[in-house]
Each structure stands twice: as C-alpha cells, then as structure tokens.
Amino acid sequence: MAKDRTISEVFLVNGSTGDPLLYVDYPGRNNALLFDAGELGTLDAGRLGDLAAVFITHHHVDHFIGLDRIVRANLDQEKTLHLYGPEGTIRRVYDRITSYEHPFFPFQKVVFRVHELLEGRLRWADLDCARRFPEPEVAERALRGRVPVVHANDDLAVEAALVDHTVPCLAFALVEKPGAHPDAARLAEGPLRPGPWVARVLDLLRDGARPETPVEIDGGRFALGALAARYFTTSKGSRLAYITDTAWSESARPALLKLAHRAHRLYCDSYYAATELRQAQTYRHMTATQAAELATAARVEELVLIHFAPRYRGRYEQLLEEARSVFPRTSADLGTSEMRGPFSSSGRR
Numbered sequence: 001m002a003k004d005r006t007i008s009e010v011f012l013v014n015g016s017t018g019d020p021l022l023y024v025d026y027p028g029r030n031n032a033l034l035f036d037a038g039e040l041g042t043l044d045a046g047r048l049g050d051l052a053a054v055f056i057t058h059h060h061v062d063h064f065i066g067l068d069r070i071v072r073a074n075l076d077q078e079k080t081l082h083l084y085g086p087e088g089t090i091r092r093v094y095d096r097i098t099s100y101e102h103p104f105f106p107f108q109k110v111v112f113r114v115h116e117l118l119e120g121r122l123r124w125a126d127l128d129c130a131r132r133f134p135e136p137e138v139a140e141r142a143l144r145g146r147v148p149v150v151h152a153n154d155d156l157a158v159e160a161a162l163v164d165h166t167v168p169c170l171a172f173a174l175v176e177k178p179g180a181h182p183d184a185a186r187l188a189e190g191p192l193r194p195g196p197w198v199a200r201v202l203d204l205l206r207d208g209a210r211p212e213t214p215v216e217i218d219g220g221r222f223a224l225g226a227l228a229a230r231y232f233t234t235s236k237g238s239r240l241a242y243i244t245d246t247a248w249s250e251s252a253r254p255a256l257l258k259l260a261h262r263a264h265r266l267y268c269d270s271y272y273a274a275t276e277l278r279q280a281q282t283y284r285h286m287t288a289t290q291a292a293e294l295a296t297a298a299r300v301e302e303l304v305l306i307h308f309a310p311r312y313r314g315r316y317e318q319l320l321e322e323a324r325s326v327f328p329r330t331s332a333d334l335g336t337s338e339m340r341g342p343f344s345s346s347g348r349r
C-alpha cells in the first residue's frame, strides 16, 4: 500500500496476507502510530523508535509477538510510549518486559504507559524503566459511549471499541484533525528533506501565521506560504478505520459501523470467503463479503482487505473478487505474498 492521500505515511507492514499491522507516520515528527504488533521484523529500529503509541487489538500471537522488538527499540529513549489493548494488556506487557534481564543503564528512561479498555472504563499503569519496572500501580477512569476516544494529540484522535472475537478484542479508528497536514509524497520529492522544521511549520499554519512569515531551515529562509503550498495539504479531517478479528455480529455491528462511518479508508478483516461462513462464526472473523457489507453500510470511500487465512495462499484474488462484487472500491496488498508465507497467520483453520 503506497502513500496515503491525507494522513502522511500509512502502510501495511506485511501486506494483506501476513500478520495485520498498520504503520502511520508524519515525516519529521517522532510520533508514529502502529496498529497491532504481530510479526514486525521488517520495521527497522528507527521506525520502531519513532513510535508514540501502539494499538493492540488482542493477545493472539499474530497480533502481539512483535512487542519485544518495540520495547527493545525504545529502551534507550527518554519518552513515554503509549500501548493500548483489551483487558489483560497491563499484566501481559509487564510479564513480557520483566521476562528479560535488563542492565538498567542510567540513560534508559523510557516509560511504557499501558492502557486497557474495558466496557465503560479505561485502566492504565506506567511501566517505568528508570525505576526498574516495579509492579504496576493501576489507575482507572470511566469512559462514556460505545466508541470513546482513547488517545489524542495535536494531529489526530484514536477511537476504540470492544468487538466480538474469541478473546477480548478491540477495533480502532484514527481521526485526523481538520487543517494542515504534511504531504509525505511531496516531502519525499524534496528538495527540502523532512526534519524538525515540519513540526514548526505545522504549528505556524495551525496558529494562522501570515504566509510571508519567514521560516529558517538548514540555514536558508523560506516563506511560510510557499512551504505550505509545496509540502502540506489541508484535510477536512479524514478517518481511517482498522478492524480485524471480529465477527460481523449483532453485538459488534453498532461499534463497527460507528468506527467505519464515512471513513476515507477502512482496513478490514476478511479471513474467510463467504463459503466458509460457519468457520468465520466459530472463530469470530469476517468473510470478504461481510467486510464489503460493512464498507457499504458505513459508506466508506475505500476498503482494503487484510488478514487473509493461510488456506487461501495462491488464490487470494478470490477474496478480493468476492468483496469487489459487493463493494467495487476494494483493494488488497498482495505484493509479496509468497515471501511472507512463513510469517502469515498461524494455524490451518
């Protein structure tokens, strides 16, 4: 999956056929987001070290095995890295981190703030490296609504909801705030390279600074208006939904429709073909047809299928065609599906 139109850099780390993982970044800012934490060996330490927040749908191995690499890539940093997941996430993350021996160098000051979403409330605890990861002290607050905002910064908000899988599981939507945002494709073209100036320019644009305002970049002087025209776009506030490992059931439907409502793009579980509807109900996944039905009902602009079952290897197009017959604006990233074989989801269900 190539560059996104408005949110600056968005890609499926393992395409549509490996463990589902969505990486979202704004060039020049250390605030990347990651949806799910399965096999992520192709993300380098730089990309993992840029993470500000990780949103884990659930604790099945294909969504959680990459946690150790995320922890490792951030241990030497002085920052708070937010991790979100369903009930049990605080204990599981704590157990994983403390299953290693750490040298505890004085420069290791990272705090992992782990949040878990339950029905109507959010719990969180800080796992503090400088304090040598003592037992977590858990705080809790009430949340309103079926699809609460769990994370927000100057650029975006992330909504989460409980869905219907075989274990506690969440789905998410990322909502970009209206206004100026960096354009990754144009930043990649240059000639200026992304850097701290991107955040400075964004702040100026959002503060309504005049177009002639001078901005110093690498010893050169540029007018704010010219930078805005060349490297930034204006968003009306687009929405990306990330939905996986849930049944398309009566209990999940209201939250799924809300998360996906008029999304610019919906990434959606299509583990099975419609002919395997009973399997989908047993293992609480969606079929390609159900993903397309959700896309239609939620009036999304574009549907991207993710998390194909390994049994479809060599004939993934079948799932794509099935969804397209219901919702034509459907795509999938089949790019290197054969290479991804060993890392695709476990089991032969």
Ligand SMILES: [Zn+2]
Residues within 6 Å of the ligand: 060, 062, 063, 245, 307, 345
């Ligand atoms: Zn899964």
Ligand SMILES: [Zn+2]
Residues within 6 Å of the ligand: 058, 060, 165, 245
């Ligand atoms: Zn699962």
